[in-house]
Amino acid sequence: MNIEDRVILITGAAQRVGRVIALQLAKQGAQIAFTYLDDEEPWQQTLADIEASGVQAMALPLNVLNPEQPQQVVDKVAEHFGRLDVLVNNASVWLADPFLDISYEVWRTALDVNLTGPFLCAQAAARHMLHQQQGVILNITDLSAYQTWKNYAHHSASKAGLVALTRVMAAELAPSIRVNAIAPGTVLLPDNASEAKRQWAEENSLLKRVGSPEDVAKTVVFLIEMDFATGAVYFMDGGRALI
Numbered sequence: 746m747n748i749e750d751r752v753i754l755i756t757g758a759a760q761r762v763g764r765v766i767a768l769q770l771a772k773q774g775a776q777i778a779f780t781y782l783d784d785e786e787p788w789q790q791t792l793a794d795i796e797a798s799g800v801q802a803m804a805l806p807l808n809v810l811n812p813e814q815p816q817q818v819v820d821k822v823a824e825h826f827g828r829l830d831v832l833v834n835n836a837s838v839w840l841a842d843p844f845l846d847i848s849y850e851v852w853r854t855a856l857d858v859n860l861t862g863p864f865l866c867a868q869a870a871a872r873h874m875l876h877q878q879q880g881v882i883l884n885i886t887d888l889s890a891y892q893t894w895k896n897y898a899h900h901s902a903s904k905a906g907l908v909a910l911t912r913v914m915a916a917e918l919a920p921s922i923r924v925n926a927i928a929p930g931t932v933l934l935p936d937n938a939s940e941a942k943r944q945w946a947e948e949n950s951l952l953k954r955v956g957s958p959e960d961v962a963k964t965v966v967f968l969i970e971m972d973f974a975t976g977a978v979y980f981m982d983g984g985r986a987l988i
Contacts, residue, residue: 746881746969749774752826753969754819756780756807756866757836759788762885762933765958766833766965767791771798773966778822780807780836801826809836809862810854819869831881831969832870834863834907844898852899859903864910867924871914874922881969882918884911884926885961886978888986891928908978915976923975925968930982932956951984 748770758767758779768791771777777795781788781804788804795802803825807818823829838858840851867882874880889897890904908926915924931946934955946955964981968974980986 746830746879746972748966748969750776751830751969752776752778752822752828753831753833754778754780754822754829754866754870755833755835756809756862757782758833759786759791759804762929762958762961763833763835764791766835766962767795768798769959769962769966770969771795771800771802774800775831776801776826778803778805778826780805780818782806782808782836807836809865810857812861812865815862815865816869819866819873823873828877829870829873829880830877832866832883833965834866834882834884836862837885840900841896842899843896847899855899855903856906859900860906860910863907867910867914871918871922875918878921880922882914882922882924883965883968884908884924886911886926886928888928888930888980888982890978891986911978912976919975923968923972925974925976926978927961927964927968928978928980928982928986929961930956930980930985932961932981933958949985949988950982951987954983956981956983 753775755767757763759781767777767779792804805818840855884907886904886907889901890908911926960981
């Protein structure tokens with residue numbers, strides 16, 4: 746699928762990796778819709794930066810803890826642009842707690858944001874894509890779906906579920922819709938990350954360096970354009986999964 750003039754919806758793209766994905770796709774001529782959680786996120790600046798690429802753009806608030814909002818957002822995007830070609834499920838929450846300290850509420854938040862949210866967005870988007878007889882869905886997971894991370898039981902379970910969901914969707918929605926996932930490694934450290942954390946990330950990479958959000962964005966571009974790819978998880982981790 747060519748990216749130019751395609752309508753692409755990216756969840757959670759006001760900042761960080763999602764923002765870079767949105768800007769990369771806008772530079773290649775896609776019409777961009779993206780979601781943000783609340784006004785504390787710099788969504789207005791991201792919207793302006795996307796529009797500066799000369800493409801149409803729209804920003805919509807989305808809290809996937811409200812199960813009705815994903816359908817509403819997807820329908821608004823399809824109505825505004827007249828179609829929906831690509832969905833990138835990027836919105837996520839990162840929670841860390843010892844297993845015995847995870848409350849039911851925190852467990853539900855991890856599963857609802859990281860798994861149920863992508864499910865609801867994909868289900869809504871797929872209906873439009875099947876009507877068009879083509880579409881692409883990309884889910885952003887991470888290495889916790891494959892590795893054992895202490896203190897991340899809820900996060901790991903949600904991301905492993907997203908991998909399983911990716912494969913089932915690919916099987917059920919083919920051949921009209923292709924579905925893949927991307928599993929980044931360390932591509933963007935927190936602003937307050939210590940030098941020790943950076944060194945650890947570098948040492949736990951076969952390439953001995955931290956990646957970048959641009960690495961993920963380039964993988965998104967590849968998976969949109971590569972028409973023979975579906976049902977797979979693409980690691981963008983500098984080889985960390987092998988260590």
